[in-house]
Amino acid sequence: MKFTGTDSYVATEDLMVAVNAAIALERPLLVKGEPGTGKTMLAEEIARALDRPLIRWHIKSTTVAQQGLYEYDAVARLRDSQLGDARVADIANYISRGKLWDAFTADDRPILLIDEIDKADIEFPNDLLLELDRMEFFVYETKETIRARQRPIVVITSNNEKELPDAFLRRCFFHYIRFPDRETMARIVAVHHQGIKKTLLSAALNMFYELREVPGLKKRPSTSELIDWIKLLLVEDIDPALLKVSDKSKLIPPLYGALLKNEQDVQLFERLVFLARREGG
Amino acid sequence: MFVDFFLKLRQARLPVTLREYLSMLEGLAAGLAECRIDDFYFLARTTLVKDERLYDRFDRVFGAYFQGVESLSLALLADIPEAWLRREIERALSAEERATLERLGWDKLIETLRRRLREQEQRHQGGNKWIGTAGRSPFGAYGDHTEAVRVGQDRERQGGAVKIWDRREFRNLDDSVVIGTRNIQLALRRLRRFVREGAANELDLDGTIRATADNAGYLDLKLRPERQNRVKLLLFLDIGGSMNSHARTCEELFSAARSEFKHLEYYYFHNCVYDSVWRDNRRRHGERLGTWQVIHTYPRDWRLLFVGDATMSPYEITHAGGSIEHWNDEAGAAWLERLLAHFPRAAWLNPEPPAHWPYGQSIKLIRQLMAGRMFPLSLSGLDQAMKCLVR
Numbered sequence: 001m002k003f004t005g006t007d008s009y010v011a012t013e014d015l016m017v018a019v020n021a022a023i024a025l026e027r028p029l030l031v032k033g034e035p036g037t038g039k040t041m042l043a044e045e046i047a048r049a050l051d052r053p054l055i056r057w058h059i060k061s062t063t064v065a066q067q068g069l070y071e072y073d074a075v076a077r078l079r080d081s082q083l084g085d086a087r088v089a090d091i092a093n094y095i096s097r098g099k100l101w102d103a104f105t106a107d108d109r110p111i112l113l114i115d116e117i118d119k120a121d122i123e124f125p126n127d128l129l130l131e132l133d134r135m136e137f138f139v140y141e142t143k144e145t146i147r148a149r150q151r152p153i154v155v156i157t158s159n160n161e162k163e164l165p166d167a168f169l170r171r172c173f174f175h176y177i178r179f180p181d182r183e184t185m186a187r188i189v190a191v192h193h194q195g196i197k198k199t200l201l202s203a204a205l206n207m208f209y210e211l212r213e214v215p216g217l218k219k220r221p222s223t224s225e226l227i228d229w230i231k232l233l234l235v236e237d238i239d240p241a242l243l244k245v246s247d248k249s250k251l252i253p254p255l256y257g258a259l260l261k262n263e264q265d266v267q268l269f270e271r272l273v274f275l276a277r278r279e280g281g
Numbered sequence: 282m283f284v285d286f287f288l289k290l291r292q293a294r295l296p297v298t299l300r301e302y303l304s305m306l307e308g309l310a311a312g313l314a315e316c317r318i319d320d321f322y323f324l325a326r327t328t329l330v331k332d333e334r335l336y337d338r339f340d341r342v343f344g345a346y347f348q349g350v351e352s353l354s355l356a357l358l359a360d361i362p363e364a365w366l367r368r369e370i371e372r373a374l375s376a377e378e379r380a381t382l383e384r385l386g387w388d389k390l391i392e393t394l395r396r397r398l399r400e401q402e403q404r405h406q407g408g409n410k411w412i413g414t415a416g417r418s419p420f421g422a423y424g425d426h427t428e429a430v431r432v433g434q435d436r437e438r439q440g441g442a443v444k445i446w447d448r449r450e451f452r453n454l455d456d457s458v459v460i461g462t463r464n465i466q467l468a469l470r471r472l473r474r475f476v477r478e479g480a481a482n483e484l485d486l487d488g489t490i491r492a493t494a495d496n497a498g499y500l501d502l503k504l505r506p507e508r509q510n511r512v513k514l515l516l517f518l519d520i521g522g523s524m525n526s527h528a529r530t531c532e533e534l535f536s537a538a539r540s541e542f543k544h545l546e547y548y549y550f551h552n553c554v555y556d557s558v559w560r561d562n563r564r565r566h567g568e569r570l571g572t573w574q575v576i577h578t579y580p581r582d583w584r585l586l587f588v589g590d591a592t593m594s595p596y597e598i599t600h601a602g603g604s605i606e607h608w609n610d611e612a613g614a615a616w617l618e619r620l621l622a623h624f625p626r627a628a629w630l631n632p633e634p635p636a637h638w639p640y641g642q643s644i645k646l647i648r649q650l651m652a653g654r655m656f657p658l659s660l661s662g663l664d665q666a667m668k669c670l671v672r
């Protein structure tokens with residue numbers, strides 16, 4: 001079982017080593033990186049490449065660890081008891097399984113994606129230490145222990161909004177997805193837009209990386225924005241020559257709305273262009 | 282076998298633990314990095330380093346430790362076919378350098394190179410020596426480690442043979458922060474006041490049971506609003522001047538506070554609070570907000586937290602017209618007292634170490650005005666300040 005990227009996902013060498021280490025040693029893999037560098041996609045692509053089911057657990061600010069294990073629906077049971085339902089006798093009928101439970105008891109070794117773990121409360125990762133380490137937990141209502149049949153491949157993503165506790169980090173492997181360099185980026189774009197013209201690609205990349213260098217941007221455009229932008233360029237059939245302006249003063253990319261998502265950034269950018277024009281003459 | 286490496290990492294103050302080291306060995310045993318040192322590097326990084334800010338430090342230790350290993354493979358070079366070497370060198374040099382080369386003669390050059398390689402093997406000096414001396418030879422232009430290795434090592438493998446850890450691509454991520462925002466956040470958590478307010482959308486289990494029992498066993502659902510942190514924090518930050526040296530800590534505190542509190546408002550001031558404060562430092566002279574307005578806007582239940590070094594001339598606090606930026610009709614002390622009278626729960630965080638406090642006249646004054654509620658901007662100080670604000 002080895003992950004080497006897929007036809008729609010370009011994995012760098014270091015990423016492959018990290019993923020394979022996590023698969024072989026059965027440790028959770030924590031993935032960080034700038035937004036839009038394909039952290040969530042990674043789990044999907046691992047699942048696709050290895051042909052395993054993917055179980056997603058999206059974390060919100062209100063998510064607590066217990067929800068990933070199981071939830072006991074006391075109200076439903078109470079209601080059923082009022083109505084004299086026969087199901088009442090068995091408490092197990094009112095326990096709904098969480099994502100971790102699903103992952104532990106899956107027939108095929110699944111991939112479990114814990115998405116954006118930093119969104120949750122600051123104590124959230126600590127509450128999952130034992131579960132992720134031993135891959136088992138105890139259900140108090142039914143007095144049974146759920147043990148993983150085979151340890152799922154756990155991929156955890158984080159956007160760095162909160163620092164994660166050391167104890168949690170020690171149990172994970174870690175990989176930081178760097179922003180792709182030009183070469184990798186060209187490969188990534190080629191994967192998404194097959195048969196894109198070389199001139200258009202290189203002109204677009206030039207413009208993209210230049211735009212990323214603009215100082216003071218609130219949100220720098222990332223891979224997903226580039227891909228959307230190129231898609232627009234292709235749909236609108238923009239002439240590559242339009243993108244190839246050596247003169248900085250004319251640097252305003254067509255359809256830049258796809259690249260700059262923040263009002264202030266657009267304003268800042270327009271102001272810079274204006275200044276450059278004025279300086280240029 | 283990598284115990285030394287592990288210890289070196291610890292020496293460089295990378296927080297690696299035995300557990301992580303064992304994971305790495307496990308990975309090696311599982312054959313994850315068998316034949317390539319690059320793979321080993323990636324494996325070691327993924328298992329040992331858990332923070333991208335530490336990548337650069339790791340790269341440096343790795344580079345220093347494994348330089349010896351690298352030179353082993355260099356020694357093998359002494360036996361490589363001459364034609365191959367010649368081709369490589371030809372490819373690596375510019376026209377001008379090639380002309381110099383011609384003068385020296387290929388054979389002599391290769392001979393020199395061989396000799397250098399052997400010399401290097403004997404002296405166990407790694408790549409540096411070779412390149413060092415080679416600096417004056419026809420290899421001149423390649424007088425740095427990375428390119429010189431390229432002449433010898435198999436270049437097909439990864440383009441240029443600049444070692445990945447030598448590229449140090451994560452250089453700017455290393456910020457050597459001692460206290461992370463996590464610690465600050467944990468300290469700020471003391472300042473939590475959970476209140477149930479708003480729409481009732483959460484099941485109140487205890488209430489339901491009680492109501493159901495009252496209802497002779499018929500189910501009576503009770504709902505209650507969700508628990509939320511209702512602490513409201515008003516942050517006054519001293520900016521500019523002597524505060525520049527504390528900018529880093531203040532930024533950390535600020536970012537931690539921002540993600541911790543839903544109700545957080547902040548204003549900037551310089552040295553001491555006067556008749557107006559501002560929100561945006563770029564437009565500090567244009568868009569100012571009167572301090573009276575601040576007092577009228579926020580009710581008494583907001584907690585007031587000053588962050589500043591309180592280091593200034595005492596006149597800036599005690600006298601009208603003492604401000605260094607503008608003419609103030611009323612003394613800073615008057616404004617401070619006004620704010621404190623309106624917000625009974627207030628504290629002052631001072632990034633200056635407490636040992637310096639007794640020597641600053643202005644610090645003494647501010648402490649008096651704050652009725653002793655000045656705390657150092659350290660984790661324990663933050664803790665105390667939060668305790669004081671909770672009361």
